[in-house]
Amino acid sequence: MKSSVEPLKARRIYLLLRDRIVAGDLPPGGRLPGEPALAAEHAVSRVTVRRALDLLEKEGLVQRKPGSGTFVHDSRSVRPIVADLSNVLSHLIDMGRSTDVKLLSFGYVAPPEAIGESLGLKPGERVQRSVRVRLIDGEPFSYLTTHVPEWLGLTYSEAELAARPLLELIERSGVTTERATQAINATLAGPEAAAALDLEIGSPLLTLTRIVYEPSGRGVEHLHALYRPDRYSFHMDLVRIGDDGERRWSPAQGWPRAATKAKTEKNKPGEKPTRTPRAIKQRS
């Protein structure tokens, strides 16, 4: 029975400070305790505190001013993209027109058992596997691994996949996409995803696994998406439906919210927070 495996004290302090910052415990724009104070508080050396602050700075959560102090970055300049949940896919189609896509890998392989099973494939069937990275303003924010049955994948080319959203290509082939199931979860970045998303290994990631079915029940797309949480998150508005005994929340449909750009203003508390009425749906 060995003692604890303490994975880096610097990381520990980094996480602790990060929590306090995102929780609003340390107000934006405020100065956080000096390095010597932090070192004493957490019983570590100043060098270690420094490395924790380095991580925070690299993440843009904190700004250092030599001689003055370290401050919580005021304008959260890198506001995450907001995906309305009731409408993720079409949202992605829109984004396919305003973001860049890098195709990292493309080929036909035998699928892992779990994926072949979820697509309802017979044992021998192969799939087209592709790995793509989506960039917004030149910065990567999602890492997409898709598996598509071979017969469907052959209806478009590698170049087309790099240029147009996959769902669009699938529909172009005549397949009707009728139903999908998806699951949202969290993981840590593995080596490939970390490299592609410009992150440290072990960074947190949002995951979305979606399987799209055509009306017959056949699976036509298996998507595994990894999102940088600082650049992407899922938002939704809920309204109450049913009453009393059967109370339940339901996503407010047809009400896609804008990216909540307000609130960057100082917006003195005491006034009701600004509410963004409607998103501007921009179509080309």
Next chain:
Amino acid sequence: MKSSVEPLKARRIYLLLRDRIVAGDLPPGGRLPGEPALAAEHAVSRVTVRRALDLLEKEGLVQRKPGSGTFVHDSRSVRPIVADLSNVLSHLIDMGRSTDVKLLSFGYVAPPEAIGESLGLKPGERVQRSVRVRLIDGEPFSYLTTHVPEWLGLTYSEAELAARPLLELIERSGVTTERATQAINATLAGPEAAAALDLEIGSPLLTLTRIVYEPSGRGVEHLHALYRPDRYSFHMDLVRIGDDGERRWSPAQGWPRAATKAKTEKNKPGEKPTRTPRAIKQRS
């Protein structure tokens, strides 16, 4: 400009193997390469590989058989709880009746600026802050931090909060909950959350931030929830509505899925995957 800060080789290998396992690359029940082979493959010592495997084993992803090998854990015994998104809150109310809750902290404090603002409070107003942990089968799976305006919090006691779901208490007070907004994201476990959820610091967590409003627009509850991704995840079914130009996905409502217990069976590929028709809604 310093060289790379490599946080633990063992962790790196752990993540790499974990990825391959959950991706189905290494099939469940299969044996993974021997420790010497892994050590050679990743150019590290066997001791390091061992520590990576220790992590996988502690997480239940892998099972070691001395003299034989290390195997991908077959039955994913600890199947995560599935929350249907269209219905999270009432789902939680139901769970409040079948799970344990531990109240870790309770008190009235001045809210962090961001939270006071989101609830629409005046500068001086205080809030009730509580931290709870939810357990299922004695195992913790969620870490909830809630902030409620003082006037509302005073309508129930600390003991009541530990026993009943917060939303129920809020409604009992006569407040009507009409609308809510929520965001889903991912982070790493900080020290407190890690301890409460029985995790290592730096483990990945699913986050849900929800603000509940009464009809007047006043915020009545600010919830920040952290979920263990191995024990909790969000699932939803989507259907296509609208056609062609305005294609969009919408959550399939009134169709709460069961916890998808099937698929534990071997379920030979080639047959259509079993689809669970309806959840059994159990009410007391």
Next chain:
DNA sequence: GGAACCTGTATGATCGATAATACAGCTTTG
């Protein structure tokens, strides 16, 4: 201007993680 604070940087000592190696005990295979 000067005192008190801060961040930036460097040093050598110390401790933990990793490497290299060896061996014990078990399982599988022939």
Next chain:
DNA sequence: CAAAGCTGTATTATCGATCATACAGGTTCC
């Protein structure tokens, strides 16, 4: 049964992370 492969365990050496300390230079405040 014997050979080959595996996990479990131990030992010593090396390397990197952390510590304790010191000093340089900027900022803030009096």
